[in-house]
Amino acid sequence: MTDIIITNIEVVPGRTITQHLGMVQGNTVRTKHAGRDIMAGFKNLVGGELIGYTELLTESREEATQRMVAQAQAIGANAILNVRFSTSSITSGAAELFVYGTAVVLE
Amino acid sequence: MRYHNPKIPEGINISSTHPLADFAWMLTGIALGLLALVVSAHLLAAWLVPQLPFQFEQKILRTVEPVWEIQTKLASADEKKADYLQKLANRLAQQDTLPEGLVVKVRYINTPKINAFATLGGNILIHQGLLDNLHTENGLAMVIAHELGHLVHRDPLLATGRATVSLAAIALISGFSETRVAENLFSLSAQSLLLSFSRQQERRADQYALNLLNGYYGHTAGATEFFESVETLADNTRGYNQLLEFFDTHPNRGARMDTIAATISDPTAPLVPLPDFLSSTRR
Amino acid sequence: MFEVITLLTLTVIGYIFGSLNERRHFRSILEREETLRGVSTFTTRIPPQPYSGASHLATGNVVISIDYFKKISAGLRSLVGGRVNAYESLVERARREAVLRMKADAQRQGLDMIFNVKLETASITKGAKGQIGAVEVLAYGTGLSRTP
Numbered sequence: 001m002t003d004i005i006i007t008n009i010e011v012v013p014g015r016t017i018t019q020h021l022g023m024v025q026g027n028t029v030r031t032k033h034a035g036r037d038i039m040a041g042f043k044n045l046v047g048g049e050l051i052g053y054t055e056l057l058t059e060s061r062e063e064a065t066q067r068m069v070a071q072a073q074a075i076g077a078n079a080i081l082n083v084r085f086s087t088s089s090i091t092s093g094a095a096e097l098f099v100y101g102t103a104v105v106l107e
Numbered sequence: 108m109r110y111h112n113p114k115i116p117e118g119i120n121i122s123s124t125h126p127l128a129d130f131a132w133m134l135t136g137i138a139l140g141l142l143a144l145v146v147s148a149h150l151l152a153a154w155l156v157p158q159l160p161f162q163f164e165q166k167i168l169r170t171v172e173p174v175w176e177i178q179t180k181l182a183s184a185d186e187k188k189a190d191y192l193q194k195l196a197n198r199l200a201q202q203d204t205l206p207e208g209l210v211v212k213v214r215y216i217n218t219p220k221i222n223a224f225a226t227l228g229g230n231i232l233i234h235q236g237l238l239d240n241l242h243t244e245n246g247l248a249m250v251i252a253h254e255l256g257h258l259v260h261r262d263p264l265l266a267t268g269r270a271t272v273s274l275a276a277i278a279l280i281s282g283f284s285e286t287r288v289a290e291n292l293f294s295l296s297a298q299s300l301l302l303s304f305s306r307q308q309e310r311r312a313d314q315y316a317l318n319l320l321n322g323y324y325g326h327t328a329g330a331t332e333f334f335e336s337v338e339t340l341a342d343n344t345r346g347y348n349q350l351l352e353f354f355d356t357h358p359n360r361g362a363r364m365d366t367i368a369a370t371i372s373d374p375t376a377p378l379v380p381l382p383d384f385l386s387s388t389r390r
Numbered sequence: 391m392f393e394v395i396t397l398l399t400l401t402v403i404g405y406i407f408g409s410l411n412e413r414r415h416f417r418s419i420l421e422r423e424e425t426l427r428g429v430s431t432f433t434t435r436i437p438p439q440p441y442s443g444a445s446h447l448a449t450g451n452v453v454i455s456i457d458y459f460k461k462i463s464a465g466l467r468s469l470v471g472g473r474v475n476a477y478e479s480l481v482e483r484a485r486r487e488a489v490l491r492m493k494a495d496a497q498r499q500g501l502d503m504i505f506n507v508k509l510e511t512a513s514i515t516k517g518a519k520g521q522i523g524a525v526e527v528l529a530y531g532t533g534l535s536r537t538p
Contacts, residue, residue, distance in 0.1 A: 006447040007532040009506045013441035040455065040524070045400060046407035047457030048415070049487075050524055053514065054453045057526060061449070083447060085528055087512045095514075108438060110503055110536070112430040117420075120482050122475045126409070126463065129475050133466040140470075 004069050005079040006101070012079050016107045021077050025100035026067030029090060030060040060097045061085065068099050077103035152268035156261050161208030161229065164264055168228035188385055189215035192233055192251070195244070199252050202322035203315075209258060213251070217387075221340070223250050225257035227264060235387050237333075240340065244379035245324060246332030249367075252319040256312030262304050313363060317370055327367075328376040334364035397462075404458025411457070412479060419486050422494075428502055429493040431531065435506045443535035446499055450491025451528040453514065454484045461523055481525055485509060488527040501533030 005012055032040075032053065040050050072080050083101035090096055192213045200211055213231045221236035231254045241247050257263060304312075320327045337360065437445075456464075460476040467474045488509065496504055507529060514524040 005445060007445050008447060008508065008530060009435050009437060009532045011437065012445050013437035013439075013534060014443065014445075043455040044461075044523055045404055045458045046411060047404070047455055047460065048408075048411040050453040050455045053524065053526070054451060057451055057453065057528075061451070061528075083530075084508070085449075085510060085530060087510060087526070087528065089512070089514070110430055110432065110438060112427070114427075121479050122473060124475055126459070126476060127405070130459075130463050130466070133463070133470055136470050137466060 004072055004077070005106070006065070006069075006083055007079070007081055008083045008101075010082055012081065012106055015079075017079075017081075017104045018107050019105035021072075021075050021103040021105065023100060024068050024071040024075070024077070024080060024103045025098065026064040026069070026071065027096060027098040028060050028063045028067070029094055029096045030056060031094040032056055057087075057095070057097065060095070061099065064097045064099045068101065072103040075103060077105055079104050079106050149269055152265055156265045156268055159261075159264065161206065161210075165208075165210075165228045168230075185215060185217055188238070189213065191382065191385065195248060196231065196251050196255065199248055199319050199323055200255060202319045203259070206259060211255065211258065221337070223254055225254040225263055227267060229258055231255070231258070238381075238385045239387055240336040241332060242381055243329045243332055244381055245320070245329030246336075247381060248320060248323065249316055249330040250333050252316035253312045255319065256315030257304065257308070259315060260308065260311055262308045262312070265308075266304060309363060310366070313367055317367065324376070324379075326373040326376040327371045328374050329378045330371060331364055331368050334360060334367070338364075400458045401462050402459075404460070404462070408457025408459050412483065415483055415487070419483065419490065422490050423486070426490060426493040426497065429496050429504065430502070431489065431493070431504045431507045433507050437505055437532070437534055438503075441534065443537070444499075444501065445532055445534050446501065447530060448492050448496035448499065448501065448504055448533040449528065449530040450488045450493070450495055451526060452484055452487040452491060453524050453526045454480060454487070456480060456523040456525075481511065481527070484511070484525050484527040485529075488529040492529040492531065496533035499533055501535050503534045503536055504531035505534060507531035 005015075011017070039052055043050055068080065068083075080101040080103055083099060086098045086100075088096050088098070192215055196211050196213045205211070209229050211229050211231065213233060215233055215235075217235045219236040219239075220234040221240055223231065223233045223237050225231050231251065233251075237250065238247070241250075317327050317330060320330055456477070460480060463476040464474050467476070489507070492504065492507070496502065508531060510528040512526045512528075514526055
């Protein structure tokens with residue numbers, strides 16, 4: 001993906017942090033299209049994985065992460081620590097995917 | 108330090124109850140609960156209703172009455188019929204001392220539906236279709252006296268009370284439930300509950316009517332006329348459609364007819380014919 | 391009457407296919423848990439010291455739909471109260487699937503330990519009537535390597 005290291009702990013094990021650059025974040029709001037909803041409606045009858053939804057959320061999270069990484073790169077960081085994901089549904093159809101962390105410079 | 112994940116045994120986070128067994132238990136529980144609710148509603152209504160004065164019924168109805176007056180506004184020919192029906196009802200009612208406050212109001216409705224029913228506030232509704240299928244005053248008197256019986260026994264209020272309590276309970280349940288399932292299930296039972304008299308109530312009203320008839324004519328001959336004409340009508344489709352509503356509100360007519368027929372002591376007694384102006388065809 | 395028949399049919403179809411699906415899914419989960427046994431998960435934040443290998447975030451997510459039987463079952467359950475068995479197995483499946491995908495993601499990156507594992511569960515419906523009923527689980531953590 002990128003050469004930026006992302007972790008959700010306070011350190012990058014075995015590396016020393018030389019600079020803390022503060023919080024970086026990435027987010028995206030996505031909604032599914034009607035076709036996916038129809039399939040999902042059918043799946044609601046028989047159960048099982050909603051592959052369309054899984055893919056949608058994966059893609060969206062990747063996009064949010066890309067945006068966070070872009071922010072970090074813009075300020076000269078080479079790692080993001082203590083990363084967290086958060087998902088909130090804004091209306092019944094749309095979801096916000098939000099990711100944030102601390103940009104640092106590793107030696 | 109050693110970092111590893113030993114295998115965790117299965118089934119700790121999932122209950123071992125079979126989903127179907129679980130489902131069956133819940134269904135049984137809910138059905139029993141609902142049954143208890145409906146039974147207690149019926150008992151409560153049966154206890155409460157006789158204690159309420161007739162004025163209360165009339166008060167409930169006061170909001171609806173002006174609408175009725177407009178709907179049942181009559182042509183002059185129809186007014187004559189309404190007047191006749193009201194007078195017949197009054198004469199029948201004189202055979203018994205009506206409970207205090209009960210004022211019987213007969214309303215004639217010019218539709219081909221073959222039905223008559225008693226409702227809140229001492230109202231008896233009679234459709235033209237019923238008049239067209241009767242030829243003797245005795246037969247008509249039986250129908251009116253039967254509805255009088257319902258009024259005297261407070262059956263309309265009882266039915267309304269039951270339906271209200273049951274519907275309230277159902278609304279409460281489906282309000283708590285997150286899915287539409289509960290509503291669907293319960294709307295069905297609600298429909299059958301609403302405003303239908305029980306067999307016992309019908310029998311009681313029949314008995315009351317026979318007493319009135321006996322007092323008024325001195326015999327009960329002709330009391331089964333309405334049932335007989337219903338039986339013949341039910342055999343052809345057009346008649347059947349006109350009767351649909353009657354079937355809905357009056358189940359079990361065969362058994363009732365037999366009971367009534369068995370009490371007629373003097374079947375050859377002379378019957379009073381209905382005046383011609385009551386019929387829609389012989390006008 | 392028509393409503394009740396539809397309801398019953400849907401429930402039966404939901405039960406048959408739903409439980410088939412669930413059984414198949416659990417079987418696949420157990421299999422993959424065996425093959426991914428090499429990747430260990432921990433919720434602790436402190437990595438092994440000293441460490442000189444790679445580290446990177448590993449994530450996995452899945453959206454799993456309820457079936458009609460579970461929906462009805464939970465609806466009835468909400469009248470009587472108590473443990474909603476039908477949903478327990480659903481969220482269990484979703485969690486384990488998400489963790490498995492996270493492990494697979496770590497393995498793809500050549501990592502075999504995951505620290506500070508976080509699980510996020512979100513309902514997609516928010517309880518709205520007549521809506522899609524599904525649960526999303528996201529699993530993520532910091533992937534490290536045992537063999538630097």
